[in-house]
Amino acid sequence: MRRLVISAWVVIVSAVALAQGGGGILTGVVTGPTGAPVPNAPVQAKNRQGGAIVRAVTSADGRYRLAPLPAGSYDISISMPCCAFEPFARQDIAIQAGQTRQLDMRLAEGVSLNTLGDDPGTLAAVLRNRAKVPRGPVPRLAGRPDFSGVWLANEDRYPEPPALLPWAAAALQERLGNALKDAPHTRCLPQGLPTPASIGPFMAKTVQTPSLLVVLFEDSGGFRQIFLDGRPHPPDPDPSWVGHSIGKWDGDTLVVDTIGYNDKSWIGIYPHSEMLHVTERIRRPDVGHLEIRVVFDDPGAFSRPWNQTLNWELAPAEEVVAYVCENNKAEHLVGK
Amino acid sequence: MRTMLAAFIIAGSIAAAAPAYAHHSFAAEFDADKPVKLVGTVTKIEWTNPHAWFYIDVMDEAGKVANWGWELGSPTSLVRLGWTRNSLKIGTVVTVEGSRSRDGSNTANARNITLNSTGQKLFGASSQAQVP
Numbered sequence: 001m002r003r004l005v006i007s008a009w010v011v012i013v014s015a016v017a018l019a020q021g022g023g024g025i026l027t028g029v030v031t032g033p034t035g036a037p038v039p040n041a042p043v044q045a046k047n048r049q050g051g052a053i054v055r056a057v058t059s060a061d062g063r064y065r066l067a068p069l070p071a072g073s074y075d076i077s078i079s080m081p082c083c084a085f086e087p088f089a090r091q092d093i094a095i096q097a098g099q100t101r102q103l104d105m106r107l108a109e110g111v112s113l114n115t116l117g118d119d120p121g122t123l124a125a126v127l128r129n130r131a132k133v134p135r136g137p138v139p140r141l142a143g144r145p146d147f148s149g150v151w152l153a154n155e156d157r158y159p160e161p162p163a164l165l166p167w168a169a170a171a172l173q174e175r176l177g178n179a180l181k182d183a184p185h186t187r188c189l190p191q192g193l194p195t196p197a198s199i200g201p202f203m204a205k206t207v208q209t210p211s212l213l214v215v216l217f218e219d220s221g222g223f224r225q226i227f228l229d230g231r232p233h234p235p236d237p238d239p240s241w242v243g244h245s246i247g248k249w250d251g252d253t254l255v256v257d258t259i260g261y262n263d264k265s266w267i268g269i270y271p272h273s274e275m276l277h278v279t280e281r282i283r284r285p286d287v288g289h290l291e292i293r294v295v296f297d298d299p300g301a302f303s304r305p306w307n308q309t310l311n312w313e314l315a316p317a318e319e320v321v322a323y324v325c326e327n328n329k330a331e332h333l334v335g336k
Numbered sequence: 337m338r339t340m341l342a343a344f345i346i347a348g349s350i351a352a353a354a355p356a357y358a359h360h361s362f363a364a365e366f367d368a369d370k371p372v373k374l375v376g377t378v379t380k381i382e383w384t385n386p387h388a389w390f391y392i393d394v395m396d397e398a399g400k401v402a403n404w405g406w407e408l409g410s411p412t413s414l415v416r417l418g419w420t421r422n423s424l425k426i427g428t429v430v431t432v433e434g435s436r437s438r439d440g441s442n443t444a445n446a447r448n449i450t451l452n453s454t455g456q457k458l459f460g461a462s463s464q465a466q467v468p
Contacts, residue, residue: 083361111363113435115445116458117388117409117417118362121441126417181364186388201413218412325385333364334438 023068024095028104037062042157045074070098081120083110131317133288137283142210151312153198162306171271178335188221188325190200190241193267194278205320218323219237256280273300288314366445370436383421386429406446
């Protein structure tokens with residue numbers, strides 16, 4: 001669906017470009033802090049007038065080409081998997097019809113400080129090299145698609161920030177000002193919703209039965225239960241780190257509804273309230289991929305619902321491992 | 337209402353320049369502007385979540401020995417990248433590069449580890465290093 005939507009945008013953009021007598025081209029090289037090219041960088045151009053989006057991914061030598069771009073002004077952005085590189089944003093890049101414009105982008109070092117063993121991008125490359133992501137028909141279970149598998153949980157490649165209420169914006173600024181030193185994960189608490197630690201370099205395992213989908217994750221707590229047996233939410237669930245999840249099938253898409261969160265967890269770097277209500281539309285477009293479209297609806301923290309699209313990859317040669325968090329030397333975390 | 341809108345715009349522009357997800361911020365612990373490179377003998381390895389640590393004894397020119405701790409990624413990730421708990425043996429002499437801690441203690445993050453006996457770089461798990 002996502003690909004279709006992207007294709008549709010490109011088609012619309014192309015049609016507009018043709019109508020205007022040809023579009024422009026934006027091209028260049030993406031490099032890291034050492035000057036080395038960065039492959040697989042998702043580059044996005046967003047038109048400042050109509051909001052139309054054109055996307056490209058850098059090749060092995062770091063090159064990208066965004067075309068055709070109708071004449072106009074664009075915001076260019078790159079968001080790499082956390083946290084080897086800082087995100088890149090450049091606003092108001094003018095493109096004229098028939099013009100080829102060069103924009104080389106250098107990504108600054110991210111908060112991982114290039115620590116050995118902490119770059120999800122490298123880990124993903126190693127896993128894909130060890131065992132190719134399979135293609136093929138989706139296994140079925142009791143008349144439904146079976147989502148079971150071990151997954152490399154990729155982040156949203158083109159994330160949009162949520163519209164934060166003032167208190168949440170202030171909380172975010174404090175977190176950023178402290179170099180994220182109070183992130184729950186740094187104190188051995190679960191991090192990330194709707195599935196904690198379901199981001200590189202950690203992995204998640206789904207185990208499905210007709211009445212239950214279990215998600216095993218490599219973080220404190222370690223599991224999520226999604227009830228498929230038709231039960232409702234409890235009338236007033238006690239707040240917890242993973243909430244209370246129930247799922248219903250909509251054709252081959254599982255619609256998971258979760259409430260009952262505490263307000264201690266972070267959604268990445270963002271705060272939320274106990275009013276958080278999460279909807280996940282999960283489908284398996286082929287055996288090797290799980291697409292999860294998430295809507296975070298929280299009138300206590302966001303002024304409008306916030307969407308993410310996660311594309312998980314099957315990692316057939318991997319297994320989730322036990323995760324007991326015992327020591328992070330939190331006394332060294334001093335912020336800035 | 338206008339104030340609120342301004343707050344949204346500010347929040348949006350900050351957020352656009354921040355990682356969407358942060359599992360752990362080494363930048364809260366270590367200072368990228370304080371590079372450090374030391375040679376020493378491995379004394380201990382802590383194969384712990386969420387991050388592994390190892391320690392080396394470093395001798396200065398006056399012959400005084402100090403013990404330094406180096407932080408790595410999670411064991412979970414290191415294993416998938418080809419490490420075992422024996423990849424770095426006690427008694428091995430290594431050269432380690434990283435950034436010093438902000439709190440002034442003898443700790444740093446490990447960006448590069450070289451085995452002095454062979455010159456081999458150990459399991460680079462970062463984007464700029466070699467991967468087994």
